[in-house]
Structures are given as C-alpha cells and as structure tokens.
Amino acid sequence: MGLCSKFFVFSVFLFLLLSVSIRWVSAVDEDVAALDIAEAEEVLGSAYGAVLEAEEAGANVSGLFVRLNVADQYLAEAYVWYRLGVYENATRFAGLCSEVVGDMRGEAFGLKSKAHGLWVLDVLVRMIWSVGGVIVVVFLGFVVWRVFRRRYHKRVLGLRPEVVSGES
Amino acid sequence: MNLEEYRTLFIVVTLVLALVAASPVLGVVVPQGGSERFSEFWLLGPTHMAEGYPFNVRAGEVYSVFVGVGNHLGGSEYYMIYVKFRNSTQNLPDIDSSEPSSLDPLFEFRFFVSDGEVWKAPVTFLFEDVIVEGDVLFVGDVTINGVSFPVDVSAVWDSEDGGYFFQLFFELWRYDVELDSLRFDDRFVGIWLNMTA
Numbered sequence: 001m002g003l004c005s006k007f008f009v010f011s012v013f014l015f016l017l018l019s020v021s022i023r024w025v026s027a028v029d030e031d032v033a034a035l036d037i038a039e040a041e042e043v044l045g046s047a048y049g050a051v052l053e054a055e056e057a058g059a060n061v062s063g064l065f066v067r068l069n070v071a072d073q074y075l076a077e078a079y080v081w082y083r084l085g086v087y088e089n090a091t092r093f094a095g096l097c098s099e100v101v102g103d104m105r106g107e108a109f110g111l112k113s114k115a116h117g118l119w120v121l122d123v124l125v126r127m128i129w130s131v132g133g134v135i136v137v138v139f140l141g142f143v144v145w146r147v148f149r150r151r152y153h154k155r156v157l158g159l160r161p162e163v164v165s166g167e168s
Numbered sequence: 169m170n171l172e173e174y175r176t177l178f179i180v181v182t183l184v185l186a187l188v189a190a191s192p193v194l195g196v197v198v199p200q201g202g203s204e205r206f207s208e209f210w211l212l213g214p215t216h217m218a219e220g221y222p223f224n225v226r227a228g229e230v231y232s233v234f235v236g237v238g239n240h241l242g243g244s245e246y247y248m249i250y251v252k253f254r255n256s257t258q259n260l261p262d263i264d265s266s267e268p269s270s271l272d273p274l275f276e277f278r279f280f281v282s283d284g285e286v287w288k289a290p291v292t293f294l295f296e297d298v299i300v301e302g303d304v305l306f307v308g309d310v311t312i313n314g315v316s317f318p319v320d321v322s323a324v325w326d327s328e329d330g331g332y333f334f335q336l337f338f339e340l341w342r343y344d345v346e347l348d349s350l351r352f353d354d355r356f357v358g359i360w361l362n363m364t365a
Contacts, residue, residue, distance in 0.1 A: 045348060048246050048280070052345065055244055065244065065280050072246075072278040079276055080315055126192040133189025141182030145175070152171055 033087035036094035037078050040101075044071055047101045050108035059115035064104060071100040207245070208238030208286070209340045211357040225361045227298035233359065235338050236288030239281040246343035248350050251275040251291065253310050255323040256333050261356045268339050268352040274319070275312040293336060298365045305332035305363055323363070331362035 048068060055061045078093035169177075187194075212234040213220035222231035239245050250273035254260070261269045281287045296316075297308025303325040310317050323332040337358025341350045 045343065048343060049345060049348075052244060061244070062282070065282060068246075068280050072280065076248075076276050076278040083272070083274075084315070084317065123193070123196055126196060130190040130193035134186045137182060137185045137189050141178060141185070145178045148174065148178070149171065152174065 028087040028091045030082075030085075030087055033078075033082055033090040033094070036091045037075070037082060040071075040075055040078065040094040040097040043098050043101050044068070044075060047071075047104040047108065050105040050112075054108040054112035054115065057112045057115040058119055059108075059111035061108070061111060064108060064111075067100055067104060071097045074100065203240075205241045207241060207247070207340065207342065207353060207355065208236070209338075209353075209355040209357055210236050210238075211338065211359065212236070221359050223360065223362055224364070225295065226364050227295050230292055230294045232290055232292045234288055235277070235291050235357070236286055237279075237281060237340065238286045239283055242283055244280060244282045246280050246350070247278070247287070247353075248341040248343075249277040250339040250341065251277075251312055252337055252339065253307075253319060253321060254335050254337070255321050256326075256335070258321075260335075260337070260358075261339055261352065261354075263354050263356075266352055266354050268341070269337075269356075273339075274310060274317040275315065291338075295363065298363065300332075300365045305365065307334065307363065332364070334361045334363055335359070336361060 047064075051061050051064045051068060054064070074093045074097035078090045078097060081087070081089035081093060210218075211221075212218055214222075214232045214234075216234055221233060225231055235249060237247050237249070239247075250268070252269055252271045252273055254269070254271055258271060259269055261267060275291075277289055279287050290313075292313055294311045295307050295309065296311065297306075299306045299308070304322050305325075306322045307319055310319050321334065323334055325331075326333055335358050337356055340353045340355040342353040343349070344351045
C-alpha cells in the first residue's frame with residue numbers, strides 16, 4: 001500500500017471516528033431531554049410549594065414570584081421544543097429553568113420563618129392589648145356600677161317620706 | 169327601672185365593651201368568611217374587547233387574540249394554558265368528568281398569578297400548508313406566537329354553514345398542591361375559524 005493510499009484510509013477512518021464522536025457528544029436524545037424537563041418541573045413545583053407556604057405565613061413573596069414566572073416561561077419553552085423534537089433546545093431551557101429556581105426553596109423557608117416570628121409577635125401584642133382592655137373595661141364597669149348604686153340608693157332613700165312622731 | 173334592671177343593663181354593656189376590647193385577639197382566633205373563590209378565564213379579540221374575533225381566516229395571514237386568567241382563589245396560583253387545534257369532529261374537554269381534550273397541545277403558557285391579580289398574553293397565529301382536495305381542506309402547519317407546529321388536521325366542507333370549520337381552543341390547568349402536579353381546571357375557551365386556502 002502506497003503512502004497516498006495509507007493517508008486516504010487513515011483520513012477516512014479519522015473522519016468516521018470524528019463524525020461518530022461529535023454526534024455522540026453534541027446530540028441530546030429524547031430521553032435526556034425528558035429527564036431534564038421532569039427534573040426542572042419537579043424543582044419548580046417544589047419551589048412553588050415552599051413559596052406558597054411562605055405566602056400563607058404572611059411573607060412578602062413578590063420577588064420570588066417574579067423569578068418563578070421567569071423559570072416557568074423557560075419550562076414552557078422547554079416543553080414546546082421537546083414536542084417539536086428539538087431536544088437540544090428543550091434541554092437548554094429546562095436547564096435555565098432549574099438555574100433560575102436555584103435555592104428558592106431555602107429562600108422561601110427563610111422568609112417563612114421571618115414572617116412566622118413577626119406573626120407570633122403580632123399575636124402577642126394583640127393579646128396584651130386585648131387582655132389589658134378587658135381588665136380595664138371590667139374594672140371601670142365595676143367602679144361605675146358602685147358609684148351608680150350609691151347615688152341610686154341616696155336618691156331613692158331621699159324620696160322616702162320621713163317618719164315623724166305625732167306629738168304636738 | 170329598678171336597681172336589678174339597672175344591674176342587668178350594666179352587665180350587658182360591660183360585656184359588649186369587653187368584647188370590643190378583646191376584638192384584636194378575636195380577629196386572629198375567629199376565622200373570617202371570604203367571598204366566592206374562582207378563576208376567571210377569558211379570550212378577547214385583537215382590540216382587547218370581546219369582539220372582532222378572527223373567524224374567516226386565510227392561509228398565510230397572521231391573526232391575534234388575547235388570552236387571560238384572573239385569580240380570585242384567596243392565594244397565589246400556578247396556572248398553565250394549553251393551546252390546541254381541532255376540527256369539528258375531534259374531541260373537546262369534558263367539563264362534567266374533568267377530562268381535558270385528548271388532543272396533543274401545540275403551544276403552552278405557564279405562569280403564577282397572585283390573589284386578585286390578572287395575567288394576560290397576546291396569541292398570534294397563522295396557518296400554512298393549507299390544501300383543498302375535493303371537499304376536504306387540509307391544514308399542515310400552525311404557527312403560534314412565532315413557533316411553527318406541524319399538524320395533520322382536516323375538515324370536510326360543511327354545506328349547511330358553508331365553510332371548512334376548525335377550532336383553536338385554550339385549556340386552563342392549575343397546580344394541585346396535594347397531587348403535586350398540574351391538573352385540568354374544568355375551563356376552556358376557544359374560537360371557531362372558517363378556513364380558506
């Protein structure tokens with residue numbers, strides 16, 4: 001085999017090897033895309049649950065909702081590309097979704113704890129005001145009643161006819 | 169009024185005032201009744217009004233509508249809208265059994281809406297690869313918000329109403345925290361389209 005033939009065979013071999021390798025590395029198959037989307041969806045659902053709990057505890061979660069909406073749009077894009085069979089894009093958008101969500105769960109729990117602390121303090125203050133208010137009302141009611149009763153007796157007794165002796 | 173009646177009156181007034189004084193903490197303990205809870209789901213024409221909806225559509229022309237959701241459920245909600253395309257014989261969602269249409273969705277929107285807030289988005293669509301063969305019209309491609317979807321939907325000439333009729337419809341789905349997934353929310357809106365090639 002001449003040098004040219006060897007070079008030709010080697011080139012063909014190299015070309016085939018490269019083409020197979022590149023396809024193996026760059027192409028994202030359907031299963032990988034489906035897995036990435038499922039993972040992104042799970043992360044998003046979990047983050048939403050945590051944000052919802054924080055909101056129910058009275059935390060201001062508007063910032064987290066803005067991020068959730070961005071992540072959600074990425075997830076919708078991922079699903080659209082997946083249905084169209086463009087798995088690279090589907091994977092890319094699923095990754096972006098997971099990236100945006102990040103540690104939102106942790107942030108939501110932090111906000112929830114903070115809101116819960118504030119709620120406890122609020123209830124405590126309300127309780128002190130209420131108990132104090134009830135004590136004052138009952139005490140004042142009792143005092144007013146005593147004063148009223150004394151005046152009532154004085155007035156009623158003052159109206160009674162005096163008993164006088166019949167001596168003249 | 170005798171003294172006994174005055175005493176009763178004093179007790180009643182004191183109790184009422186005590187309740188008023190205790191109201192801050194009662195507001196936390198006693199559950200407050202809310203108004204009716206529901207999700208709004210609507211479709212508006214290109215001028216943001218419930219009029220001027222596209223009906224007579226032609227292949228290659230772009231049409232637009234607006235889809236929106238209002239949340240009145242007392243807390244933030246996670247929604248999804250599936251956009252689907254069908255002819256008059258293909259199935260619609262079944263509200264009675266809470267079943268979505270079995271057709272594959274083309275486009276989808278996903279979004280979160282706070283309580284009392286409204287979400288809306290424009291939807292543009294155009295039809296391509298529309299062919300008439302005999303009394304059947306085939307649609308090969310639907311583009312929604314710039315993304316092209318291959319479809320294989322056909323309609324037979326409706327001699328009664330004079331046209332080839334298709335429907336573009338939107339299904340509302342909502343995240344169920346207990347199920348930990350989105351589920352069909354028993355609501356859909358759509359527009360009928362009389363297609364020409």
